Amino acid sequence: MLSIQFIRDHTDRVKSDLSRRNTTAPIDRILDLDDTRRRLLQDVEALRARRNAVSKEIGAAGKDAVARQAKIDEMRGVGDRIDVLDVDLKATESDLNRLLLEVPNIIDPSVPDGPDESANIVVETVGDLPKFDFVPKPHWELGPDLGALDFERGVKMSGSRFFVMRAGLARLHRALIQFFLNENIKAGFQEHYLPYMLTEASLFASGQLPKFRDNLYKDHEEDYFLIPTAEVAFVNLYRDEILPPGMLPLRYVAHTPCFRREKMAAGRDVRGIKRVHQFEKVEMFVYCEPDQSEREFQRLVTQARALIEMLGLTYRVLALCSGDIGFNSAKTVDLEVWSPGAGEWLEVSSGSNCLDFQAHRANIRYRPALDAGPRFPHLLNMSGLALPRMVVAIMENYQREDGTIAVPEVLRPYMGTDVIGHA
RNA sequence: GGAGAGGUGCUGGAGUGGUUGAACAGGCACGCCUGGAAAGCGUGUAGGGGUGCAAGCCUCUCGUGGGUUCAAAUCCCACCCUCUCCGCCA
Numbered sequence: 467m468l469s470i471q472f473i474r475d476h477t478d479r480v481k482s483d484l485s486r487r488n489t490t491a492p493i494d495r496i497l498d499l500d501d502t503r504r505r506l507l508q509d510v511e512a513l514r515a516r517r518n519a520v521s522k523e524i525g526a527a528g529k530d531a532v533a534r535q536a537k538i539d540e541m542r543g544v545g546d547r548i549d550v551l552d553v554d555l556k557a558t559e560s561d562l563n564r565l566l567l568e569v570p571n572i573i574d575p576s577v578p579d580g581p582d583e584s585a586n587i588v589v590e591t592v593g594d595l596p597k598f599d600f601v602p603k604p605h606w607e608l609g610p611d612l613g614a615l616d617f618e619r620g621v622k623m624s625g626s627r628f629f630v631m632r633a634g635l636a637r638l639h640r641a642l643i644q645f646f647l648n649e650n651i652k653a654g655f656q657e658h659y660l661p662y663m664l665t666e667a668s669l670f671a672s673g674q675l676p677k678f679r680d681n682l683y684k685d686h687e688e689d690y691f692l693i694p695t696a697e698v699a700f701v702n703l704y705r706d707e708i709l710p711p712g713m714l715p716l717r718y719v720a721h722t723p724c725f726r727r728e729k730m731a732a733g734r735d736v737r738g739i740k741r742v743h744q745f746e747k748v749e750m751f752v753y754c755e756p757d758q759s760e761r762e763f764q765r766l767v768t769q770a771r772a773l774i775e776m777l778g779l780t781y782r783v784l785a786l787c788s789g790d791i792g793f794n795s796a797k798t799v800d801l802e803v804w805s806p807g808a809g810e811w812l813e814v815s816s817g818s819n820c821l822d823f824q825a826h827r828a829n830i831r832y833r834p835a836l837d838a839g840p841r842f843p844h845l846l847n848m849s850g851l852a853l854p855r856m857v858v859a860i861m862e863n864y865q866r867e868d869g870t871i872a873v874p875e876v877l878r879p880y881m882g883t884d885v886i887g888h889a
Numbered sequence: 890g891g892a893g894a895g896g897u898g899c900u901g902g903a904g905u906g907g908u909u910g911a912a913c914a915g916g917c918a919c920g921c922c923u924g925g926a927a928a929g930c931g932u933g934u935a936g937g938g939g940u941g942c943a944a945g946c947c948u949c950u951c952g953u954g955g956g957u958u959c960a961a962a963u964c965c966c967a968c969c970c971u972c973u974c975c976g977c978c979a
Contacts, residue, residue: 508940514949525907
């Protein structure tokens, strides 16, 4: 979140970024509550200071019972007055906090203006659209034709937006995960195995809650949410900690499943496995000092692009506009690969620089030097890359006229074959 | 899930309801000493919030949240977590 301090000091900036986002937040109300809070706080603390002072005198009075009793009588009412003011103060703080949690991040000045995704800017397109001697099929035809993608049975056991992969496709899926992990490790990202279920407090810390509850799966018996992305776990890794000097930057990677309700997206992308409730993703995550975050961001983008390029796919780089940027993010780049069967660009990676927004929510700090006070680090994330969309991309790009699928060169060691045939 | 024990500062570990934000020890930082180091000696060593140009002052925090009291690390209640034993189990 944005600190109340920041909102107080940069009110105009915060408001103009909100309008760039094409959204609103009760900034004036927040400033108002903050005034009230500080006024109450000063009153309460003055009373507390007095009570503390007199209490010490009572303790020091020793055997002088008369003086002692006089002071006790004097203080008797003070405690009650403190309690009364404190109730007000607590209520004000809780109102303030609730509103603060709903204010989105500021927007980086480099982000293009625009109301929604239609205004995103294609920064760069790499590679040419592939040409086929035949009419390329979409993956929702290729997969079932190979007997390797089964929608009906997925739906039978779990409902819509679930599917089963088998044989060559299942193996391709697993090979991609291994490939991504290995390449990211080579690039200096440390592998992690993370919990897939997190507490409500953790989802608040990462910014999923309170606003995006509708997109999360929750256990009804206990306080557990299924992660919608590994980012959520990575943010919470150092929640409520102060990292010692010399630890940053931290460059992490993990493969996790992701669970999304996608209620908002009902009716969208119903065909195929582009938008599903359960998918795998390899996620990169960085903790760094503020003056390094732009450099780290570029590093993430470069790494994710390298993965796509190694697989020989055509892709484009999108700079998300101010109206399409996520709640936590100050700046986001998406990578989309061309999907010749479906005839569309497919988002396989999204990278965000969240600045210190999540660090504030999660109360993560670092110490720049042994004798320095704690500061908030910047947190960044980027997919590297998302499944099963990359399976889709490879299927559609590497399909052959007979319906089989060639295995990209770099994946052959992982697959032990150069073609995915009929299961 | 059952029974028991316990949660205090960077760490270990004290703490009788009243100058305890917290003894003592260790660690770490700085200084002295030394050719250099060790040892030794000295000093310092939490975070949040409020206020102030600043120095500073005030306040909160001893797992979390309530309660009792003029006053709570200390007493009471609830919850969370950790450890040991038992049960169950991939």
